[in-house]
Every structure is written in C-alpha cells, then in structure tokens.
Amino acid sequence: MSHEGFAAAVSDTATMIDRSVRLTRRNVDTLFVSVLLPVLMMTLFVFVFGGAIETGTRYINYVVPGILLLTTGYGASNTAMAVADDMTKGMIDRLRSLPVRSFAVLTGHVTASVVRNAVSTAIVLLASLAMGFRPNASAAEWFGAIGLLALYVVALSWLAAGLGVIAKTVESASTLSFFMLFLPYLSSAFVQPETMPRWLRPISEHQPITPVIETVRSFLTGTPLGSSGWIALAWCSGLLIFSVIFASLLYRRRTSN
Amino acid sequence: MIVEATGLTKSYGGTEVLSGVDLSVREGEVIALLGPNGAGKTTTVRILTTLTRPTAGHATIAGYDVVRAANKVRGVISLTGQYAAVDDNQTGRENLVMVGRLMHLGRGPARQRAGELLERFGLAGAMDRRVKTYSGGMRRRLDLAMSLIGRPRVIFLDEPTTGLDPASRLTMWEAIGELVRDGTTILLTTQYLEEADRLADRIVLLDRGRITASGTADALKSRIGGERIELHFTDAVDALKSVDVVGGLADGVLVNLPSDGTAAHLHSVLDELRAQGLHPARVSSHRPTLDDVFLTLTAKETA
Numbered sequence: 001m002s003h004e005g006f007a008a009a010v011s012d013t014a015t016m017i018d019r020s021v022r023l024t025r026r027n028v029d030t031l032f033v034s035v036l037l038p039v040l041m042m043t044l045f046v047f048v049f050g051g052a053i054e055t056g057t058r059y060i061n062y063v064v065p066g067i068l069l070l071t072t073g074y075g076a077s078n079t080a081m082a083v084a085d086d087m088t089k090g091m092i093d094r095l096r097s098l099p100v101r102s103f104a105v106l107t108g109h110v111t112a113s114v115v116r117n118a119v120s121t122a123i124v125l126l127a128s129l130a131m132g133f134r135p136n137a138s139a140a141e142w143f144g145a146i147g148l149l150a151l152y153v154v155a156l157s158w159l160a161a162g163l164g165v166i167a168k169t170v171e172s173a174s175t176l177s178f179f180m181l182f183l184p185y186l187s188s189a190f191v192q193p194e195t196m197p198r199w200l201r202p203i204s205e206h207q208p209i210t211p212v213i214e215t216v217r218s219f220l221t222g223t224p225l226g227s228s229g230w231i232a233l234a235w236c237s238g239l240l241i242f243s244v245i246f247a248s249l250l251y252r253r254r255t256s257n
Numbered sequence: 258m259i260v261e262a263t264g265l266t267k268s269y270g271g272t273e274v275l276s277g278v279d280l281s282v283r284e285g286e287v288i289a290l291l292g293p294n295g296a297g298k299t300t301t302v303r304i305l306t307t308l309t310r311p312t313a314g315h316a317t318i319a320g321y322d323v324v325r326a327a328n329k330v331r332g333v334i335s336l337t338g339q340y341a342a343v344d345d346n347q348t349g350r351e352n353l354v355m356v357g358r359l360m361h362l363g364r365g366p367a368r369q370r371a372g373e374l375l376e377r378f379g380l381a382g383a384m385d386r387r388v389k390t391y392s393g394g395m396r397r398r399l400d401l402a403m404s405l406i407g408r409p410r411v412i413f414l415d416e417p418t419t420g421l422d423p424a425s426r427l428t429m430w431e432a433i434g435e436l437v438r439d440g441t442t443i444l445l446t447t448q449y450l451e452e453a454d455r456l457a458d459r460i461v462l463l464d465r466g467r468i469t470a471s472g473t474a475d476a477l478k479s480r481i482g483g484e485r486i487e488l489h490f491t492d493a494v495d496a497l498k499s500v501d502v503v504g505g506l507a508d509g510v511l512v513n514l515p516s517d518g519t520a521a522h523l524h525s526v527l528d529e530l531r532a533q534g535l536h537p538a539r540v541s542s543h544r545p546t547l548d549d550v551f552l553t554l555t556a557k558e559t560a
C-alpha cells in the first residue's frame with residue numbers, strides 16, 4: 001500500500017505502460033494509418049518516381065531506410081496527440097490528485113510508442129521485402145541497424161511527449177509534431193543530397209535524419225558508412241538526453257501552478 | 258475540522274478569481290459550493306485537491322497542508338472532476354482496475370474492489386464494454402466509482418451532474434446519496450440550487466470569488482424572510498382595503514403578507530377579510546426557494 005520509494009514508482013510506471021499499450025492496441029485506425037502511409041509512399045517512390053531518380057543502386061534498396069524513418073515520424077506525432085489528450089482532459093488531474101507518480105503517464109505513452117513503432121516498422125519492412133528490397137546485412141549489421149532505429153524511436157518519442165505536454169490542445173500537438181513528418185523529405189531519404197539545389201544541400205547534409213538514414217542504409221545494403229555511424233549515434237543520444245530533460249521540465253512546469 | 262481553509266486567494270495574471278475564501282468542513286458533513294459559472298468553484302476545488310497552488314491563504318485536509326504535504330493530502334482525498342476522466346478505449350472494469358493498481362491494492366483486491374463498485378453503481382452489466390459505448394450518465398458514475406477505489410476520507414465532486422439529462426441526474430443523485438449515508442465527507446460544487454438543497458447539509462454561496470452566504474438551506478431561506486401568503490383580488494380597491502384589515506403590501510390586485518406557514522394563520526386571515534365583506538378570488542402560499550436566496554444575495558453584491 002505504500003506510495004513512497006522506488007518499488008512504488010516502478011509499479012505506477014508498469015500500470016501506465018499497460019494502459020497505454022492497451023489503448024494503442026485498440027486504436028487500430030492509428031496503427032493502420034501509420035503502416036499504410038509509409039507503404040503508400042514507398043510504392044509511389046519505387047514505382048512512380050524511382051525510375052527517374054539516379055542513386056547508383058536499385059531504387060528500392062536506396063529508399064527503404066528513409067521509409068523506415070518516415071514511419072517513425074508518423075508514430076511520434078500520434079504520441080504527441082495522446083499525451084496532449086491526457087494533459088488537457090481530466091486524466092492528468094485524476095492522476096495528480098492521487099498519491100501516484102503522475103509522470104508515469106508520459107513513460108507509459110513513450111513505451112507504447114516504441115511498441116507501436118516496432119510493430120509498424122516490422123510490417124513496413126516486410127512490405128518492402130515483398131516489393132523487392134534485398135538487404136545483404138549480416139546478423140551484426142541487422143543488430144546495429146535495429147539498435148540505432150530503436151534509439152532514434154525512443155528519442156523521438158520523448159520529444160513527442162514533450163510537445164504533447166506544451167500543446168494547449170490535441171490539434172496543436174499534431175501541428176507541433178508536423179516537422180517530424182517533414183524532416184525526412186529534406187534528408188537523403190528519397191534523393192541524394194548532391195542532386196538538391198545548392199542552398200538546400202547543407203540543410204539536408206547536416207540535419208540529424210541524414211546520418212541516421214545513411215547508417216541504416218550502410219548496415220542493410222552495404223553503402224559506404226564513413227563517419228555517419230558516429231554522427232548518427234551522437235545525434236540520437238543527444239536528442240534522447242535533450243528530449244527527456246525537455247519533457248520532464250515542461251511536465252513539471254505544466255503541473256506546478 | 259477535516260477541511261480547513263483560510264483566506265484562499267488565487268490570481269491569474271493579475272486578475273483575482275478567488276478572494277479570501279474561508280471554508281471549514283466537519284468530518285461526515287456534506288457541503289455544497291453553489292455558484293454561477295465562473296464563480297471560482299473549480300479553482301477552489303483545485304486548490305483543495307493539490308492541483309493548483311493558492312496565491313495567498315492556506316488550507317489543510319485531515320491536518321495536512323495542501324501545498325507542503327500534498328502527497329499526504331492525496332492519500333486521503335479523491336477528485337471527480339468537471340469532465341469525466343475515463344479512458345474511452347478501456348472497459349469500465351479496466352478503468353477501475355487501473356486506478357486500483359495505482360492505489361497499490363494488488364491485482365486481486367483491485368479486481369474485487371472494481372467488481373463491488375461496478376455492482377454498486379449499476380454498471381455490472383456493462384463492465385466489459387468499452388467506455389465509448391456508455392451513456393453520459395454511465396460515464397459519470399464510472400468516474401465517481403474510480404474516485405472511490407482507495408476509500409477516500411474526503412470526496413470532491415466538481416459539478417457532478419452538469420450536462421446530464423434529468424433521468425441520469427436522478428441516478429447520480431442516488432449514487433451520491435449512498436455515499437452520504439455511508440458518512441463520507443463530501444464537498445461538491447454545483448450551479449443547481451435544487452441539487453445543493455437535496456444533497457448538502459450546508460450550502461456555501463460563492464459569487465465572483467467571494468463567499469456571500471453560508472448555512473443550511475433553511476437558514477438561507479429564512480434570511481430573505483419566511484413564508485408569504487398571496488391574495489389575488491379581482492379589484493385593486495379590494496386589495497387596498499384588505500391591507501387595512503390584515504396588513505401586508507398591495508401591488509395592483511395582489512396582496513402579499515408574511516405568514517408562519519400554518520393553516521390556522523391562513524384561516525384567521527380569510528375569516529377577518531370575510532367579516533369585512535372582502536373575498537379574494539384566489540389564495541396562494543409562497544415558500545422562498547433557494548433561487549430567491551441566490552438572486553437576492555447575488556443582486557445585493559452587484560448593487
């Protein structure tokens with residue numbers, strides 16, 4: 001019955017994870033869209049634009065890593081909305097009026113987001129195999145690619161949770177997280193940055209998504225890795241640390257007036 | 258006093274929305290905070306339930322300070338907010354078990370407590386349906402059940418029936434009535450005088466952040482005078498004549514006079530009038546309602 005201490009915090013977090021995962025599982029529409037959209041984009045790029053884009057390899061092998069990151073972006077914006085929903089409706093007041101670690105509500109949503117992304121990423125990956133994606137990764141390379149994607153998803157989910165906390169409405173949470181959907185289009189996801197206009201190239205080369213994509217692409221299809229691996233790891237770790245602090249501070253501010 | 262508040266004040270960006278509210282509630286008492294929209298009811302409840310810090314003043318619940326010992330306070334209270342805090346995509350039972358686990362009852366006891374409460378609030382038949390299929394009244398009852406899982410000593414209900422249809426409101430009143438019979442201390446807010454009159458031992462009138470009156474429904478009613486008799490004449494002259502006989506005030510064909518509410522008094526008034534050949538066409542007796550109290554006191558503030 002005690003509400004103090006580490007065990008209580010773990011128990012509250014487990015309860016909220018259970019809840020968020022259950023809600024996610026039942027929100028079939030969301031999962032459907034977050035799988036369908038990337039698959040449609042992939043189809044579009046591979047069969048419609050792909051023939052016209054020069055990447056030096058079969059286009060599907062080039063585009064799949066980017067599509068995987070696109071999938072994550074959709075997943076994260078759903079997380080922002082779910083958090084905003086709890087913050088603006090009665091749920092947060094209920095939790096805060098109980099002797100409960102109310103912050104567990106964020107941990108719950110982030111965990112559910114990671115689970116949902118794992119499922120949608122796996123489905124999108126299967127679809128890409130069906131469409132002709134042929135990775136040549138070793139077990140270690142698969143491990144590396146999945147590990148980096150997982151780190152990226154966790155970091156992005158915390159960022160989304162933070163955006164959900166500051167959003168005044170569910171709609172504005174969705175707007176705030178729009179850039180997460182948009183960033184992959186300005187990266188090396190669909191075309192090589194060298195083919196972009198001169199002014200856009202630095203943005204594309206130095207934004208966080210490009211090294212992540214380059215690393216996943218290198219692990220899965222054997223393109224040159226260069227320094228992308230370390231840069232990607234630094235970006236993702238930095239983003240994770242920043243996002244957790246960002247979400248925690250905003251949460252404290254939002255719940256302390 | 259299980260709830261004790263002194264000088265609660267809250268400002269939002271320089272605007273004072275609560276101005277020195279004093280409140281004390283005895284254990285087992287049911288108090289209604291009655292006021293129009295924007296009076297500061299929710300703000301008061303949020304301060305007492307540790308959700309908002311007061312700008313000035315302080316409050317204790319069961320001896321614990323709501324700011325300095327917030328977590329202790331949370332252990333003895335429950336809040337049923339103005340908007341039902343239920344998950345649409347969980348079933349009624351899952352919602353309850355979730356709160357039970359957050360209260361660290363353990364899975365087994367949490368399920369058992371959930372079962373009891375579902376039964377008690379007439380939700381047993383719907384417990385395994387998702388809440389999005391529930392009616393507004395069912396959602397409110399589930400919300401109330403969720404706040405009772407941890408057996409709180411003080412229950413806060415913020416506008417528990419606002420927006421419900423009359424039938425659901427009645428069911429909700431019955432559910433709250435049961436808590437009252439259990440002897441739980443309840444602080445509820447409402448915009449409905451009838452609701453306050455029906456559920457509460459004591460009513461506190463809140464208007465623009467200030468308490469304007471407090472007391473039992475009867476005491477409040479007697480503040481604006483007791484019962485009155487209204488005599489309706491067909492002729493304004495008769496009305497004036499009857500004032501000379503039995504007193505009161507004439508207003509056109511109407512005469513309004515104070516009464517003690519007994520049949521004997523009414524009899525004697527009519528007898529005296531008949532002796533003078535005066536025959537009112539109709540007689541009505543008027544008991545002041547809380548609406549009168551409310552309007553009178555609020556009007557005084559405005560003036």
Ligand SMILES: Nc1ncnc2c1ncn2[C@@H]1O[C@H](COP(=O)(O)OP(=O)(O)O)[C@@H](O)[C@H]1O
Pocket residue numbers: 269274292293294295296297298299300301
């Ligand atoms: N977070 C807030 N920021 C600014 N003003 C607020 C806030 N919360 C409440 N108010 C204002 O305080 C006043 C009292 O609100 P409230 O306590 O919700 O009244 P009630 O519950 O009686 O309708 C209203 O004028 C409302 O606009």
Ligand SMILES: [Mg+2]
Pocket residue numbers: 298299300339415416
């Ligand atoms: Mg209110």
